[in-house]
Amino acid sequence: MTRSAEAAFLLGASALASFGVAMANLAGGGGVDAQVALTFLVFLIAFGSLHLALRQWAPRASFYLLPLVAIITAVGLTMIYRLDPDRAGLQRWWLLIAAALAVGLLFAVRSTGLEPLRRYRYLLLLGSLVLLLLPLLPTDWSIPLRGKTVNGSRLWVEFIAGPIGIQFQPGEIAKLLLVVFLASYLAERHTVLASGTRTIGRLRLVEPRQLVPVLVAWTASFGVLVYQRDLGASLLLFAVFLTLLYMATGRAAYPIIGTGMFFVGAFFAWQAFSHVERRVIAWLRPFSDFDGAGYQIAQGLFAMGSGSLAGSGVGLGRPELIPFAQTDFLFAAIGEELGLAGAVVVLCAFALLTAVGFGIALRSRDLFRKLLAAGLTFVLGLQTFLIIGGVVRVLPLTGITLPFMSYGGSSLVSNMVLIAVLARLSHEEPT
Amino acid sequence: MNGPIRKVAIAVFIAFAVLLLDITYIQAIAGPGYRDDPRNPRVQIGIAGKERGLILDATGVQLARSEALEDDPNLFVRVYPEGGLFAHSVGFTSSLFGDWGVESSYATELRSKRDLTISDLIDALLGRDLQAQNLELTLVAELQRVAAEALGDQAGAVVALDPSTGAVLAFVSSPTFDPNSIISKSAAAAWEALANDPAAPLRDRVSRESYAPGSTFKVITAAAAIEAGVAGPDTTFANPPELELPGSTAVIRNFAGTLCGDGNEVTLREAFRRSCNTVFGQLAMDLGASVLEQQAEAFGFNRQIPFEWETLTAAFPTADTLSSNLPALAQSGLGQRDVQATPLLMAMVAATIGNGGLQMEPYMVARIYDAAGNVVDEHQPSVWATPISPATADVVAAMMEQVVASGTATRAAVAGVRVAGKTGTAETEIGPPHAWFIGFAPVDNPTIALAVVVEEGGDAGENATGGSVAAPVAKRLFEFWLLNR
Numbered sequence: 001m002t003r004s005a006e007a008a009f010l011l012g013a014s015a016l017a018s019f020g021v022a023m024a025n026l027a028g029g030g031g032v033d034a035q036v037a038l039t040f041l042v043f044l045i046a047f048g049s050l051h052l053a054l055r056q057w058a059p060r061a062s063f064y065l066l067p068l069v070a071i072i073t074a075v076g077l078t079m080i081y082r083l084d085p086d087r088a089g090l091q092r093w094w095l096l097i098a099a100a101l102a103v104g105l106l107f108a109v110r111s112t113g114l115e116p117l118r119r120y121r122y123l124l125l126l127g128s129l130v131l132l133l134l135p136l137l138p139t140d141w142s143i144p145l146r147g148k149t150v151n152g153s154r155l156w157v158e159f160i161a162g163p164i165g166i167q168f169q170p171g172e173i174a175k176l177l178l179v180v181f182l183a184s185y186l187a188e189r190h191t192v193l194a195s196g197t198r199t200i201g202r203l204r205l206v207e208p209r210q211l212v213p214v215l216v217a218w219t220a221s222f223g224v225l226v227y228q229r230d231l232g233a234s235l236l237l238f239a240v241f242l243t244l245l246y247m248a249t250g251r252a253a254y255p256i257i258g259t260g261m262f263f264v265g266a267f268f269a270w271q272a273f274s275h276v277e278r279r280v281i282a283w284l285r286p287f288s289d290f291d292g293a294g295y296q297i298a299q300g301l302f303a304m305g306s307g308s309l310a311g312s313g314v315g316l317g318r319p320e321l322i323p324f325a326q327t328d329f330l331f332a333a334i335g336e337e338l339g340l341a342g343a344v345v346v347l348c349a350f351a352l353l354t355a356v357g358f359g360i361a362l363r364s365r366d367l368f369r370k371l372l373a374a375g376l377t378f379v380l381g382l383q384t385f386l387i388i389g390g391v392v393r394v395l396p397l398t399g400i401t402l403p404f405m406s407y408g409g410s411s412l413v414s415n416m417v418l419i420a421v422l423a424r425l426s427h428e429e430p431t
Numbered sequence: 432m433n434g435p436i437r438k439v440a441i442a443v444f445i446a447f448a449v450l451l452l453d454i455t456y457i458q459a460i461a462g463p464g465y466r467d468d469p470r471n472p473r474v475q476i477g478i479a480g481k482e483r484g485l486i487l488d489a490t491g492v493q494l495a496r497s498e499a500l501e502d503d504p505n506l507f508v509r510v511y512p513e514g515g516l517f518a519h520s521v522g523f524t525s526s527l528f529g530d531w532g533v534e535s536s537y538a539t540e541l542r543s544k545r546d547l548t549i550s551d552l553i554d555a556l557l558g559r560d561l562q563a564q565n566l567e568l569t570l571v572a573e574l575q576r577v578a579a580e581a582l583g584d585q586a587g588a589v590v591a592l593d594p595s596t597g598a599v600l601a602f603v604s605s606p607t608f609d610p611n612s613i614i615s616k617s618a619a620a621a622w623e624a625l626a627n628d629p630a631a632p633l634r635d636r637v638s639r640e641s642y643a644p645g646s647t648f649k650v651i652t653a654a655a656a657i658e659a660g661v662a663g664p665d666t667t668f669a670n671p672p673e674l675e676l677p678g679s680t681a682v683i684r685n686f687a688g689t690l691c692g693d694g695n696e697v698t699l700r701e702a703f704r705r706s707c708n709t710v711f712g713q714l715a716m717d718l719g720a721s722v723l724e725q726q727a728e729a730f731g732f733n734r735q736i737p738f739e740w741e742t743l744t745a746a747f748p749t750a751d752t753l754s755s756n757l758p759a760l761a762q763s764g765l766g767q768r769d770v771q772a773t774p775l776l777m778a779m780v781a782a783t784i785g786n787g788g789l790q791m792e793p794y795m796v797a798r799i800y801d802a803a804g805n806v807v808d809e810h811q812p813s814v815w816a817t818p819i820s821p822a823t824a825d826v827v828a829a830m831m832e833q834v835v836a837s838g839t840a841t842r843a844a845v846a847g848v849r850v851a852g853k854t855g856t857a858e859t860e861i862g863p864p865h866a867w868f869i870g871f872a873p874v875d876n877p878t879i880a881l882a883v884v885v886e887e888g889g890d891a892g893e894n895a896t897g898g899s900v901a902a903p904v905a906k907r908l909f910e911f912w913l914l915n916r
Contacts, residue, residue: 246435247439249435250435287470299472301457302466302473304462305461305463305466305468306465307458307462308459308462308463309458309462318472321472335454335457339458344451344455347447347454350447351444354444354447355440355444358437358440361436362436362437370433370436377443378439378443381446381447384447388450389449389450392457
């Protein structure tokens with residue numbers, strides 16, 4: 001594959017997005033309108049500029065990242081447009097903003113590489129913590145930057161500039177910064193964390209001080225759960241921390257102990273928080289509380305079952321019957337209208353994207369870059385798994401967005417930046 | 432450090448594989464269960480649609496209406512309050528199985544035109560009404576109920592007309608089905624059960640099923656003879672115990688192998704009253720193939736009847752085939768062999784006799800109203816055909832009155848009312864005979880003409896005759912219509 005082939009794929013994905021919008025228009029009984037051309041144009045600008053940025057500043061970057069992201073985004077935007085054309089219009093703006101930020105990052109590190117990320121890790125950690133705590137700002141003070149609770153989770157910040165109120169989830173960006181910090185920190189300290197094992201017979205024990213980072217992670221993620229009532233982010237945070245620890249040290253003890261602590265935490269959460277308990281019941285027996293907690297999951301299953309193998313076709317199903325179809329349950333909407341066939345394509349695109357990411361990690365030249373690439377890829381894959389798994393009842397439902405697909409600007413921006421970092425990392429692979 | 436990264440990658444891929452397996456299970460294996468789950472709102476939305484107009488009977492009884500869904504006031508489900516009583520006439524409208532009956536024929540009028548097709552857009556610009564229109568049928572729900580009850584669970588058909596207008600008063604096909612079940616949440620299963628039911632409840636036995644008319648066809652044979660001047664009611668015929676058919680070993684016998692009356696000779700009137708096969712077999716041969724065929728076709732055989740929907744065309748063999756085959760001609764004169772008629776056509780034959788030879792075009796929709804209650808369209812009764820002269824009609828009517836007064840159809844007699852009729856016991860190749868009755872009343876100024884068919888003898892089975900099985904059904908309708916209404 002070459003850079004030109006990448007361009008051809010991006011052109012195809014842009015056509016796919018506009019084709020999806022056209023189908024939704026026709027199915028809705030209307031004619032093909034300017035939205036089709038506009039969508040094509042936005043995709044062309046967003047991914048075209050990313051493509052040119054790679055050509056210019058990271059010419060050896062992987063060819064596979066952008067086409068996969070473009071296809072996933074195209075299917076996602078088609079579904080959002082089909083559910084709510086106005087929101088799709090906003091999402092297009094977010095796509096432009098996300099691409100601009102990603103291009104900006106590629107430009108900023110064009111000569112320095114990703115070295116500064118390693119160097120300023122504590123600054124990034126601080127930034128991450130500030131971002132995480134930002135939603136706890138008062139909701140009613142006079143400064144035009146306020147915390148906001150949406151659907152029971154305190155994850156939002158509202159920035160008010162005159163008549164426009166922009167909402168975003170700073171946690172999405174914080175998550176990236178945290179991965180960068182951890183990759184940098186663990187790359188330096190991994191030997192300390194991996195050494196000093198006591199053995200009793202054949203049994204290898206972990207030094208008590210080695211448990212400290214696990215405890216820190218556990219506390220932090222539990223804090224997120226308590227103060228922000230966000231099950232998904234809490235789980236993501238904890239899993240990313242443990243996985244990076246494992247990848248840095250090779251010590252299976254970390255994930256094993258961590259999983260144990262997770263269950264302890266989960267038990268307390270079950271006891272302490274009614275919303276956690278409700279979610280678990282909805283997960284295990286959605287039809288027993290059909291009119292209550294199980295309603296959303298049941299509607300998702302109805303949608304996917306109604307979609308069957310080939311789906312109803314874009315615009316011809318009733319995914320609007322699923323609560324939160326544009327965000328948490330977008331995958332169920334895909335299952336209904338594009339069928340098992342479309343759902344498998346989307347899942348495979350995500351699987352390929354993570355495969356590309358792990359490939360970059362394996363080929364990277366130093367531990368920091370390996371951990372960074374693997375950590376970012378893991379974040380991407382885990383988000384996908386958590387939210388789709390929640391929809392299809394592999395896991396309890398957590399309020400996490402489906403990368404590049406769910407409606408929401410912060411998620412799109414952070415994931416696009418994540419892809420830019422991965423692209424830069426692949427450019428920096430030893431030849 | 433690549434080892435742990437590989438392991439994490441593998442773990443992530445396993446997680447994706449689990450998702451793939453799970454969506455395959457949900458969509459491919461468990462999918463139909465979720466799709467058809469009654470709690471799946473798609474099921475109800477699938478059977479719901481736009482608002483359609485009311486369908487009322489002649490007395491204002493609701494036969495079909497649209498009800499808005501609770502969770503979506505723009506979506507409506509069709510409700511048939513009378514259940515199976517009007518399943519074959521009003522029909523149903525189903526997104527899965529199409530539209531039937533009046534629901535199908537008047538889909539354009541019943542449809543709400545608020546869906547912005549180009550023609551509706553023009554209507555809207557011209558300020559025309561876009562609301563669904565309502566239909567008033569000629570059917571009378573009470574008569575329909577009497578007919579259905581009289582037929583009971585016997586398979587067959589009852590159709591009643593107003594002889595002077597052609598208005599269909601009753602239209603019963605048995606067994607029937609509940610159209611509400613076909614548009615219910617379990618529509619697919621209900622449809623499959625109905626389609627596979629050996630009793631064929633979906634079949635319209637009034638207008639889309641034909642039977643050998645048997646001796647009821649003698650009305651046409653007699654009319655042909657009188658109209659052609661070949662015979663009158665007092666013309667005498669030989670009265671043999673059996674009629675030998677030329678060029679074949681076959682014979683025609685009277686019912687139960689009896690003589691037709693006492694003497695060696697018998698009048699046409701007497702032969703008609705007793706329904707003598709020997710006399711009518713001979714008469715058919717005397718008339719000749721072309722005269723009989725022409726008369727049958729004048730009454731509507733081999734022709735498409737103008738109706739609310741396409742009906743099955745009744746069949747009478749061509750003159751060419753019959754003129755070279757006298758046994759077939761003789762048997763055709765008795766309404767056997769290849770003669771096939773719908774109950775609707777035989778009711779029209781009876782109505783024509785009662786209406787002085789004028790055959791009215793049958794219809795079921797009397798008026799179309801707009802949403803404000805103004806009449807948009809009204810059916811004007813029209814003569815479809817004049818198969819016989821008024822004089823012939825009077826003579827045949829008198830002969831038919833004798834049949835009910837003292838002939839084979841005494842069980843159709845109603846005290847104090849002059850009823851005319853003719854029975855038929857049509858032999859079938861497979862089992863017991865079909866029992867027929869056609870007739871009208873009162874004779875001097877009929878307000879109802881009808882045809883009754885009870886398939887394969889109904890409850891009476893092998894012993895059934897038109898007089899014993901079909902005539903009592905007709906009597907219930909005459910009684911209700913003329914005395915108790």
